[in-house]
Structures are given as C-alpha cells and as structure tokens.
Amino acid sequence: MVLASSLRTSRTTARADAWTRWEARVKGSKKEARLPKLSKNRAKVDKEVDRTRKYTVEEACALVKKAKFAKFDETVDLAVRLGVNPKHADQMVRGALVLPHGTGQTVRVLVFAKGEKEREAREAGADFAGSDDMVAKVSEGFMDFDRVIATPDMMGAVGKLGRVLGPRGLMPNPKVGTVTFDIGNAVREAKGGKIEYRVEKAGIVHARIGKVSFADNALADNAKALIQALVRAKPSTAKGTYVRSITISSTMGPGVKIDPAQFVGGTEEA
Numbered sequence: 001m002v003l004a005s006s007l008r009t010s011r012t013t014a015r016a017d018a019w020t021r022w023e024a025r026v027k028g029s030k031k032e033a034r035l036p037k038l039s040k041n042r043a044k045v046d047k048e049v050d051r052t053r054k055y056t057v058e059e060a061c062a063l064v065k066k067a068k069f070a071k072f073d074e075t076v077d078l079a080v081r082l083g084v085n086p087k088h089a090d091q092m093v094r095g096a097l098v099l100p101h102g103t104g105q106t107v108r109v110l111v112f113a114k115g116e117k118e119r120e121a122r123e124a125g126a127d128f129a130g131s132d133d134m135v136a137k138v139s140e141g142f143m144d145f146d147r148v149i150a151t152p153d154m155m156g157a158v159g160k161l162g163r164v165l166g167p168r169g170l171m172p173n174p175k176v177g178t179v180t181f182d183i184g185n186a187v188r189e190a191k192g193g194k195i196e197y198r199v200e201k202a203g204i205v206h207a208r209i210g211k212v213s214f215a216d217n218a219l220a221d222n223a224k225a226l227i228q229a230l231v232r233a234k235p236s237t238a239k240g241t242y243v244r245s246i247t248i249s250s251t252m253g254p255g256v257k258i259d260p261a262q263f264v265g266g267t268e269e270a
Helices: 002-048 057-066 115-124 132-139 152-168 183-191 216-232
Strands: 075-082 094-098 109-112 128-130 147-150 194-198 204-211 243-250 256-258
Touching (some): 057 216, 057 243, 057 256, 094 216, 109 115, 109 152, 109 183, 128 132, 132 152, 147 152, 147 183, 194 204, 194 216, 204 216, 216 243
Parallel strands (some): 109 128, 109 147
Antiparallel strands (some): 075 204, 094 194, 243 256
C-alpha cells in the first residue's frame, strides 16, 4: 500500500513538473512574440519625441497624439513640478478650474442636499442626490461616483464619512467649490469638465486634461488653462523658481517636456 501510494505521488509530481515546464515555454514564446511589437512602438516613440528638448505647449500636445500606439482612447495628463514645500501650510497649492474643453470623461456626481436643493441638484444633472438617506447609503459601502458636492447644512452629517471619502479625495471642500448652496452651478461645472488640483508631497501637481482623441488646440487650451491657474496660485512664501518643470503624457505614451519659460520667464531643472 505504501509503495503504491508512493508511485502515485511520484507520477503526480512528474505530471505537475511537466505541466509547469510546458506553461513556461508557452509564456516564453508569447513574451518573445510581443517583443517585436514593443520594439516597433518604442522606435515610433523615439522617432517622434526628442527627450532632451523642451517644447511649446502646442508642439508637446501634437507629439503626445503622434506618439500614441494603444488601441484605446488614452487619457492625457499634465505633471507640473513646483518650487514649494507642501509640508508647510502656507505653501500648499490647491484649487479647481473648469477646463475649456472638458476632460473627455463621464463624471458621476453625488450631491448631499435637502428639499429644494436636492431637487435643484437632480435638475442640474446630478447622478445621485439625497440627504441623510444618501449618507447612510455611502456609509454602507456605496461608492459608484466620481465627485461629491454638498450644501453647508449637510456637512455635519457628511463629516462622518471622512474616513470613507477622505482617502479617495472625495470629501467636499469649500476651497474648491464643492461645499455650496449654488448646487445647480456646481453640478453643471462638475459635469462640464471641472477638475481639482492639489500639490503632492514631492511638490508635483498631477491632473487629467483630456484624451488623445481631442484636437491639438483643445489639448493645448486645457494645458494652458491649468498651468496659468497654477501660476496665479503661487504662494507668497514660495522662494526661488516656482514652475520648475512641466511634462505632458498619455496613458501609455512617453513624457514630453514643456518649456516653463513661456509662462513664467524662467525654469530650473533638477
């Protein structure tokens, strides 16, 4: 009995080893098959983009579109490195703006409001609206939304959702216009391409500014709008070069450098 069991175990192990070797060969052959395509895409990128050069906004936006190779409509992001230290409250850069041509994204808006304001939110296009019932729904795990707006009188209840909304960057804030009694306008702006920006630990602001399917001039307009908003938001306590570098990229594409000098008259590259 022991010998038979040992033989069965040996056969099972041998079959498992053979299967593992076969899987490795298949995966290896698939990886090798992908290499020519990846090399071709990389060659296309290297041909289009000079990584040592800083471009104008218009040139950079056109290059991002030319260098794309993914089969889906890639998102275009802007990364701006600022000469600030967000650890200091007086150097925090935060705000919101409505992009001239929107983001190309479908934004699901949730509004915490009562009575007439709840009705106003729905008429303006809010995907979800409610008061205490909506607070309870979110506390139970409902998270099928991208933006949250609240009237000031609801913030006492909404504040209890801080642990849920805060880490996701969804907590309403009067500084970016998401705590307001002007609910209708706030909803329309959110649906129409309003973005929020906030400097991160490394002094970088990341924001979505459109899709590669956008026209060149539409992407350029959106990029300029964000950069100009950041320049206007410069803290009085910021020292030295403020806008240090600007990079635009698509989801799968390369980073294309933009010359900050056209906005601020100077740059510093770290």
